Amino acid sequence: MIPSLTIILLCQLLGEAVTRGLGWLVPGPVLGMVFLLIFLGLRDRIRAKLPEFGKTLDSTGKGLLAHLSLLFIPASVGVVQRLDVVAQYGLGLVVALVVSTFVTLVVTVVTFVVVSRLSGSSIETERQGATHD
Amino acid sequence: MTDPSFSLWVYLSQSPLLWLTVTLAAYVIADRISMTFRRHPLCNPVLMSVVTVALVLWATGTSYPVYFEGAKFVHFLLGPATVALAIPLYENRRVVLRAILPMMVALVFGSVTAIVSAVWVAELFGMPETILISLAPKSVTAPVGMGITETLGGDPALTAILIMLTGVIGSIMVTPLMNALRMKDWRARGFAVGLASHGIGTARAFQVNSLAGTFAGIAMGLNALVTALLLPFVLRLLTAD
Structure with a gap:
């Protein structure tokens, strides 16, 4: 777990260094994700000779993502304490959020499904991906 | 002449330990509730934990910067998760x-x-x-x-x-x-x-x-x-x- 976490942190560090060093607008962790993608591609090649290489990376990363909800708590608590700002503008803002989120979900999912049917890339993937429920 | 429970509170409220633990505990409980209700959409773990923590902060009169001193360790992990x-x-x-x-x-x-x-x-x-x-x-x-x-x-x-x-x-x-x-x-x-x-x-x-x-x-x-x-x-x- 510690070697895996080190690799993930190294990717983030590299991402932060590049994006800040070159003055890019991309957030450091996003660039770090690209570096980890490259690393995963290299890992597959190294694994041909060393099958144990980077074995725990998948479980560490997935463990982190399984508890993504936890990571939003600290920032959200700060935000909840300032709900009075929203209250000040009344119901209109909440209605706008609910309506817009609803319409956005519908438009996005329908567009995705329609285009995927038209371009012939739909059915086979429906059964993929394990359900964790 | 300080009350020992008061000095314990002074220690805990100033150290990151308490608020880190509260954050994790609120999440573990919320996640368990969410799992018990088979991830029912209304049992949203973020919403439940945030409300719990906010109520604890309000009840103890804790300011957000003090809370964040402990919670920042969790917040930091957003980068690695990305x-x-x-x-x-x-x-x-x-x-x-x-x-x-x-x-x-x-x-x-x-x-x-x-x-x-x-x-x-x-x-x-x-x-x-x-x-x-x-x-x-x-x-x-x-x-x-x-x-x-x-x-x-x-x-x-x-x-x-x-x-x-x-x-x-x-x-x-x-x-x-x-x-x-x-x-x-x-x-x-x-x-x-x-x-x-x-x-x-x-x-x-x-x-x-x-x-x-x-x-x-x-x-x-x-x-x-x-x-x-x-x-x-x-x-x-x-x-x-």
Whole structure:
């Protein structure tokens, strides 16, 4: 777990260094994700000779993502304490959020499904991906 | 002559230990409740934990900076978690590459819808322009959304609140809505919630299905990029008349 976490942190560090060093607008962790993608591609090649290489990376990363909800708590608590700002503008803002989120979900999912049917890339993937429920 | 329980409280309230533990405990309890109700949309772990922690802070008269001293260790992990999105992405790379076209079209339609629909409804309620600007990037991940608002002359603090609420609203809405629409494609379901409700929506998607989570993560990243590029133009068109 510690070697895996080190690799993930190294990717983030590299991402932060590049994006800040070159003055890019991309957030450091996003660039770090690209570096980890490259690393995963290299890992597959190294694994041909060393099958144990980077074995725990998948479980560490997935463990982190399984508890993504936890990571939003600290920032959200700060935000909840300032709900009075929203209250000040009344119901209109909440209605706008609910309506817009609803319409956005519908438009996005329908567009995705329609285009995927038209371009012939739909059915086979429906059964993929394990359900964790 | 200090009361020992009082000096214990003084120690705990000043050390990161207490608030880190409270954050984790609130999450563990909320996650258990969510699992007991088989991930029922209304048992949203983020919402339940945030309300719990906020009530504890209010009851103990603890300020947010003191709380954050402990909670920052959890907050820090958002960066590594973003990096870790590469793992399911790499694992599903063939499925993802085959879906490039539907993703790109859904991204443009979804991104514009997210901005325009929010601004239109708020305009119906007669909201002033600074509010409209602060509302427009509500579907984008918080650091990027707040940055956009700041550049365009809105209120980043208000944007942060609206982003958080959008995340929770989308996470609660997505499962019943997709089931009602009879959408069975996990790629499309995940992509929609990641686009509409960023990281909090992505967290929900990972709880339900790993492929949905992967597509949610991609949508979150792409929507941040597209909204940052499109928003100035879309806003100018919307507020011109």
